[in-house]
Amino acid sequence: MKATAIAPANIALIKYWGKKDEQLRLPINGSISVNLSNLQTITTVEFYPDYQADIITIDGKQDDKETERIIQHLNRIRTLANLYHKAKVVSQSNFPKAAGLASSASGFAALTVAASKAGGLGLSEKKLSILARQGSGSACRSIPDGFVEWLEGDSSETSYAYSLFPYSYWDIAIIVAVLGDEQKKVSSTKGMEAAKASPLLATRRKRVNYRIKMFKKIMKERDFDELGELIEAEAFELHAIALTSAEAIVYWKPETIEIIHLVRELRNEGLPIYFTIDAGPNVYIISEKENTKRAYNELKQIKGIRKIIINAPAAGARLIKEHLF
Numbered sequence: 001m002k003a004t005a006i007a008p009a010n011i012a013l014i015k016y017w018g019k020k021d022e023q024l025r026l027p028i029n030g031s032i033s034v035n036l037s038n039l040q041t042i043t044t045v046e047f048y049p050d051y052q053a054d055i056i057t058i059d060g061k062q063d064d065k066e067t068e069r070i071i072q073h074l075n076r077i078r079t080l081a082n083l084y085h086k087a088k089v090v091s092q093s094n095f096p097k098a099a100g101l102a103s104s105a106s107g108f109a110a111l112t113v114a115a116s117k118a119g120g121l122g123l124s125e126k127k128l129s130i131l132a133r134q135g136s137g138s139a140c141r142s143i144p145d146g147f148v149e150w151l152e153g154d155s156s157e158t159s160y161a162y163s164l165f166p167y168s169y170w171d172i173a174i175i176v177a178v179l180g181d182e183q184k185k186v187s188s189t190k191g192m193e194a195a196k197a198s199p200l201l202a203t204r205r206k207r208v209n210y211r212i213k214m215f216k217k218i219m220k221e222r223d224f225d226e227l228g229e230l231i232e233a234e235a236f237e238l239h240a241i242a243l244t245s246a247e248a249i250v251y252w253k254p255e256t257i258e259i260i261h262l263v264r265e266l267r268n269e270g271l272p273i274y275f276t277i278d279a280g281p282n283v284y285i286i287s288e289k290e291n292t293k294r295a296y297n298e299l300k301q302i303k304g305i306r307k308i309i310i311n312a313p314a315a316g317a318r319l320i321k322e323h324l325f
């Protein structure tokens, strides 16, 4: 009863920011993301009668503060599988957790696929997405392939993600400028809680469904500039809500703003690149493939960038044969 899965991180293009059910992690609106080819987590899970307790090792360490949340997730799977054995879990990401990238999405997606297989469950993609959502909301979007929509839903069974377009649909690059050297100061759970006080949240809720409709139309037409304008507006809206939350949350660093200005200047000079930003300082720049090299070279000039990771759209979570133990 051992299984291993690999799962990508994803970046939201239409953002999820707020829950209508904390326990089930039901979002207040639907969202859309793309899986990232170079930010991945591999997880091996084994349920075994002789294990006395769950033993969880993440990136070589056993004292991770996520341990409790992982055990809760294993419990969900044990309940579904009618299983009482403890588990050994070993998980390895190819990017530093401390960088404030979306490690919980790839982590919980890989854990869900590996643990449900190890527990003998044969779950559909939809069921896996529903399960992953309960571990970490955005993890449900790392299960399907490529460009993914998470349906808001009004119950656990109706809130899941599915593939809008395969990863091969549009050959764009997502260039991540990593600025963080520490985990997020305000977790997304806390940030979403604080966002309830923002007067802007109601306005967002009114128009986000229209944005989702626009996004799908733009994708069908493969209109890169329209896509860019839309995802920048989404990123600014998320941060406007953060800034007007119960305690104003400023996720940006000086370099975040420097990159925003650089992208806009380059655009004025005729380089069509756009950005999005999650609940952290890092900037995700999207470009068409032929412009990636130039965008990369321009970004390299900014001193505070710790690392630049170039991604393509990627497949979703899947089982692999090589185990980590």
Ligand code: PMV
Pocket (backbone or CB within 6 Å): 011, 012, 014, 015, 016, 017, 031, 102, 104, 105, 136, 137, 138, 139, 188, 189, 278, 279
């Ligand atoms: O799923 P969480 O709790 O990691 O929240 C993700 C929130 C954002 O990354 C900011 C937006 C999103 O849709 O992924």
